[in-house]
Amino acid sequence: MPEYLPTAPYRGTRDFLPPEMSVRTQVFGHLYDVLERYGYQRYDGPVLESAEIYERKSGQEIADQQLYTLTDRGGRRLALRPEMTPSVARMIAGNAGSLQFPVRWYSHPNCHRYERPQRGRVREHWQINADIFGSDSANCEIEIFELVHDLMRGVGATDDMFVVRANDRNLLSSALTDLVGVTAEQLPQVFGLVDRWEKYDRETLATQAEEIGLPDKQFEKLGDVLGAGTALLDELPEQVKETSNLVKVLANEAAGLVRFDPMIVRGLAYYTSTVFEVFDTSPENNRALFGGGRYSDLAGMFTSQQIPGIGFGMGDVTLMDFLGTHGLTPQPRSEVDVVVIPVAEELAGAARQVATELRGAGMRTSTPLELRKLGKELGRADKAGAKVVVIVGQEDWAAGNVTVRSLATREQRVVALTEAAAAVAELLA
Amino acid sequence: MPEYLPTAPYRGTRDFLPPEMSVRTQVFGHLYDVLERYGYQRYDGPVLESAEIYERKSGQEIADQQLYTLTDRGGRRLALRPEMTPSVARMIAGNAGSLQFPVRWYSHPNCHRYERPQRGRVREHWQINADIFGSDSANCEIEIFELVHDLMRGVGATDDMFVVRANDRNLLSSALTDLVGVTAEQLPQVFGLVDRWEKYDRETLATQAEEIGLPDKQFEKLGDVLGAGTALLDELPEQVKETSNLVKVLANEAAGLVRFDPMIVRGLAYYTSTVFEVFDTSPENNRALFGGGRYSDLAGMFTSQQIPGIGFGMGDVTLMDFLGTHGLTPQPRSEVDVVVIPVAEELAGAARQVATELRGAGMRTSTPLELRKLGKELGRADKAGAKVVVIVGQEDWAAGNVTVRSLATREQRVVALTEAAAAVAELLA
Structure with missing residues (x-):
């Protein structure tokens, strides 16, 4: 009697049978449509990249623990892309001479990370990436925030279902330094602490703060700063605010698109000023759907040309959960008419x-x-x-x-x- | 001075910048549209699969030399899919209980093979797969041939630009055994020889035939059989022709869709009767664009249920070359209106x-x-x-x-x- 192989896909990856695929095709089709109405142009790149570009840039967590790597028969060390930004940075750097900056690009790659499978975490996910490359202007921030709103509306969401929480890492640095008294050496660790702020209870956070070297009084001040919302802006020095694109957005007709929130930092290392996360407002699914931010030097490992960028990556798993939570999942299309x-x-x-x-x-x-x-x-x-x-x-x-x-x-x-x-x-x- | 990483993609893989991507999106969009008008439903599956499913099924060449493999942190041996058929077989077997057979499915995966890069060969290619699962009827062959024609018309081809050459491996076996006198033991090697027939000169083929154990006289007869075209059918026994779907197609109003050609065998091991290849008729690009065939037992390594199938895989590289050769490549869409x-x-x-x-x-x-x-x-x-x-x-x-x-x-x-x-x-x- 022959031994049969298992029919389940590899753990953390997914088969999409026609009914589910039809739902996805409709949802992504709406997103592509919105992106193209904003003039974003689709590109694509390979699944396999040189492992080195992630080891240099994506942060140690990904490179050490989450990267799928292999060596080809020619001895080249490769990785399955865990995210699209290093690939698109490579493409932008390699073609900078023939591009008319600023450019608006989007893609829809599958990305691989070795994660412990759990709700919202898979090993192969599909991610819509949208970016503007080659401009420092606050008009980029405004457009990206408008785009985010229209993408959400494009899949059926109303404005009460989500909120865009935005911060500027430079504003946060200033607040931490000037108001909390964090030293330059402590800053990276305190950023990490801020990133975990909503995931842990107060006591755990206090212990972690103490380990960084923030005693009780500083920890309390940190809590005040992070919870201050827009009021924090009044306490920050003018010269820091003057150079902040986010402050420009907040002074503009676009202010209603985002809520200033000092607590948002985003884990990934390459964001340098504006950062944002889109949160589901439903109490059932109260978490970040996706996020992004601005990088002052996108392609620094490929070229001496400094190319700023701003963009975001929208993963399929959290998006589909959001649609399910709000009753927005479309019906699969019929097989035939x-x-x-x-x-x-x-x-x-x-x-x-x-x-x-x-x-x-x-x-x-x-x-x-x-x-x-x-x-x-x-x-x-x-x-x-x-x-x-x-x-x-x-x-x-x-x-x-x-x-x-x-x-x-x-x-x-x-x-x-x-x-x-x-x-x-x-x-x- | 920092050392910059190369901006070229990994050898044999490709970046698709917006203008090229726009061309591809248009071409594939036409193909999806034709497939959906025939009632084919799109599915998708993971890039990573258990390495075992290829080692068992895809033939030794792929498993030994062309497979990208890796071992995950849990010790599982994985491969980047080199083709879609084992994945779809797994999915069909795993969901056979809830499917209403026959089903018509299509997909558009990227597949990886470690090839020496050369014209028409890349290491990551995109392939449209279309299949019917769960029917033995000759109506499937007719539909697949009609579909192939409509797909080609869908991207702008006229009927004079391509020809569908079809064979039935059982007819070829009968011809080789009954007319050429090939023994059962020699058959697999002679199939291989037939597969190489158009790639080598007569002398090389004669030498190879002799190595298999076919002396001059048999080799000449083999040449006659392979060159006979439709006339060969008259020489084959009735009981072989009676069970051939291809013979039914040729006796039907659909006969004009294909040209019977005893020389077509297709390399891959799992085809069991009908096989076909679509050839470019242009003298500049005179080669197979894509092909497919029928398998009597698609999912045998996953289930005891015998599920027949017929389908094909259409690779992006040869398709784009075909469009270029015939001046059919669409213009990239403008960025904006x-x-x-x-x-x-x-x-x-x-x-x-x-x-x-x-x-x-x-x-x-x-x-x-x-x-x-x-x-x-x-x-x-x-x-x-x-x-x-x-x-x-x-x-x-x-x-x-x-x-x-x-x-x-x-x-x-x-x-x-x-x-x-x-x-x-x-x-x-």
């Missing part, structure tokens, strides 16, 4: 001829591959989501006719072959 | 407001992120492929107006903001 059923095997060719007509008119049309009783085929057509069937009978066909039948009303009529497409279109409308 | 240009920084918000209106009407619209002189922005808009610009000037805006200008005719007029979308749409039409 119409099934053309021959009543006998010798009419299979006739049925194909009718199907060709209907496809020519843009209708999704199938014909049965195996001959079954008409009643059975009607049931299968219904199950496939068809709204109309066209029945090809012996005598009808000899007279140049077919029978067009609505599966919903069971209403049917005999029409000339030349009229079939119009008759079906009428029932589908 | 419209650019809304504010004449001063304080009008940037006004420009965004106009852009929002235009996007709402479905137009791809951008606004400049950095302030430049109007003339410069007009040049950039033209370069981005915009046909229309909307200029937001101080006095116009104060009066609730904007200027709509055609970049082609330079014709322009002042319209009320509420009329702007209609005025732009008119110029775009």
